[in-house]
Amino acid sequence: MRIAVHDVNKGKKGHALPTTSLEIETGHARFVLAETELRPTVLGLIATGRMRPDTGEVTIDGTRNDRDLRRRMALVDAPEVSDPHPGVTLAAVVGEELMFAGLPATPLHARRWLEQIGFAELAAQPIGTIKPSVRVRVMAELAVLRDDVEGFVLVSPDRHGGRPEGWWRIATEFAERGFAVLVIVGGSAAAVIERLPEALQTSYPSNATVPVRPLADVTGSTTVRDADPVPEPEPAPELEPVLEPEPEEHRVSSQAPAASSLNDHEEDDPVAEPDPVAEPVEAPAPEDTDTEDTETENGAAR
Structure with missing residues (x-):
């Protein structure tokens, strides 16, 4: 499977996303x-077929097919879309x-599954207090449980802290297992990853660990160019993901509606213009969670 994101952007003057090209395989x-x-x-959202770009296109195996792309690529831990509420226990997420x-x-069954991957003792712990590398491991393993999933896009794991080497090597392990990972x-985090030994020992383009940034040359050159600075005189517009209609069941652990789960399926043909998506409703934290007293691993109050 090869996914090509070609010259896509989103928002007025590219504020939401400047022109970007990359490949996932x-x-x-x-x-x-x-x-x-x-x-x-x-x-x-764009790379997994869940949002249409304003310009450019995304193809899977040379063909534009958003429905197939959504079915085969999961979206993992995307803020406000598929990330679990921090107060929900790990067992509930599983x-x-x-x-x-x-x-x-x-x-x-959730506890038994956690035991199989070595984290049974964390079942009752809120996911917002889980170590970043453990969170990535659990979320990625859950994403590939579905038979149709052949890869996933992991969004901003560095926002949880921790050393990038930990969760990056988990990503490369999934690639070795035959998945496509972005x-x-x-x-x-990018500065750390691109200096890891595995990123230095092989050359582009066979080495998929070479970073691809907005406006990067993906034709075979090792030169990677940063995008020109984009002025932001006004807030970016609110964006509506291109998602299928919301199913009857509701995700209790997510901050977003159920339609934006890791790997949604669409019954209608692609390219049909969807109805407006309802504003996401933030799930309240459990009653027994004292947000003022909870501390993170480094001792800072959450």
């Missing part, structure tokens, strides 16, 4: 630089994703 992990609060999620994968999804990161 089976058996490779690639990272791409996208910064500001909005752009990583916008790029993730149980919900088991259900969407068509697997038994009782609390017992990780959208900020500048600091």
